[in-house]
Amino acid sequence: MSDLDAFIAGLPKAELHVHHVGSASPRIVAELAARHPDSAVPSDPEALADYFTFRDFAHFIEVYLSVVDLIRDAEDVRLLTYEVARDMARQQIRYAELTITPFSSVRRGIPDAAFVEAIEDARKSAEAELGVVLRWCFDIPGEAGLEAAEETARIACELQPEGLVSFGLGGPEIGVPRPQFKPYFDRAIAAGLRSVPHAGETTGPGTIWDALRDLRAERIGHGISAAQDPQLLAHLAERRIALEVCPTSNIATRAVRTLDEHPLKELVDAGVLVTVNSDDPPMFGTDLNTEYAVAARLLELDTTGLTALAKNAVTASFMDDAAKARLAAEIDAYARSWRG
Numbered sequence: 182m183s184d185l186d187a188f189i190a191g192l193p194k195a196e197l198h199v200h201h202v203g204s205a206s207p208r209i210v211a212e213l214a215a216r217h218p219d220s221a222v223p224s225d226p227e228a229l230a231d232y233f234t235f236r237d238f239a240h241f242i243e244v245y246l247s248v249v250d251l252i253r254d255a256e257d258v259r260l261l262t263y264e265v266a267r268d269m270a271r272q273q274i275r276y277a278e279l280t281i282t283p284f285s286s287v288r289r290g291i292p293d294a295a296f297v298e299a300i301e302d303a304r305k306s307a308e309a310e311l312g313v314v315l316r317w318c319f320d321i322p323g324e325a326g327l328e329a330a331e332e333t334a335r336i337a338c339e340l341q342p343e344g345l346v347s348f349g350l351g352g353p354e355i356g357v358p359r360p361q362f363k364p365y366f367d368r369a370i371a372a373g374l375r376s377v378p379h380a381g382e383t384t385g386p387g388t389i390w391d392a393l394r395d396l397r398a399e400r401i402g403h404g405i406s407a408a409q410d411p412q413l414l415a416h417l418a419e420r421r422i423a424l425e426v427c428p429t430s431n432i433a434t435r436a437v438r439t440l441d442e443h444p445l446k447e448l449v450d451a452g453v454l455v456t457v458n459s460d461d462p463p464m465f466g467t468d469l470n471t472e473y474a475v476a477a478r479l480l481e482l483d484t485t486g487l488t489a490l491a492k493n494a495v496t497a498s499f500m501d502d503a504a505k506a507r508l509a510a511e512i513d514a515y516a517r518s519w520r521g
């Protein structure tokens with residue numbers, strides 16, 4: 182391990198863009214598969230590691246759907262959520278806003294109240310036992326249309342679990358215009374939730390403008406195509422609207438051809454508040470520490486630069502000010518101890 186990798190491994194971090202089912206590591210999937218022996222997913226860890234070796238985007242979808250198929254009852258939901266937090270704790274992630282798609286589970290027959298109880302139970306245990314603070318972003322699976330939007334807004338506003346902080350929109354962007362979701366975001370915002378749609382991952386800056394205007398986005402999931410629009414870059418920088426950039430995901434989904442062509446540096450150079458995140462880490466063969474290493478290479482960061490990057494995520498998070506100050510101080514103390 183290089184010095185910089187060792188620094189990253191110990192650096193206290195916050196993660197703002199990471200999906201619930203998309204965080205199921207081979208270890209977690211093995212546990213879920215063992216609970217459901219009729220599933221096609223292997224429960225032997227070695228066979229699973231091979232099953233999980235990322236080949237292409239179609240393979241990602243296949244693996245993703247097979248994991249979705251393993252989330253059948255509230256106990257699966259609780260186990261997945263708690264075990265994801267365990268993987269985060271190992272990477273020194275102290276705080277994560279986990280994007281959860283309740284619609285998928287509720288449609289598959291898990292009652293909404295039981296679903297919410299399961300994630301909340303896991304959240305409290307994770308905080309007490311693992312020292313990881315979890316918060317939720319409930320997102321609309323865009324490809325499932327307005328029915329999913331209605332159901333997601335209903336669950337978010339009616340049940341409003343304690344850990345819920347934001348409302349999102351995921352799934353494909355092409356063929357799924359953002360403005361149609363305005364009424365659902367209006368309801369969520371009126372209920373006190375923050376707006377965090379995905380935009381500008383696989384489509385141009387126009388989608389980001391739509392997310393800002395129609396969905397009143399306070400942060401943008403991905404947002405990398407902002408690099409094509411100087412006016413948008415200036416707007417994001419001036420309003421301190423952060424981007425949740427996920428470099429390895431962008432390569433895996435072919436949103437960007439190679440890491441060397443990734444616009445991360447252009448976004449940072451334009452003064453935009455940029456955070457680095459892992460999206461669906463095991464499925465893209467990455468984790469947050471690897472994403473920090475990628476950012477360090479693309480942005481030529483030393484430990485001071487990495488410290489600032491970690492603090493960007495704190496700044497852009499939906500923690501309260503006291504929690505932000507505490508985590509920022511912990512990051513600074515770590516950086517000092519490293520230098521000393």
Ligand SMILES: [Zn+2]
Nearest residue numbers: 351379402460
């Ligand atoms: Zn995402």
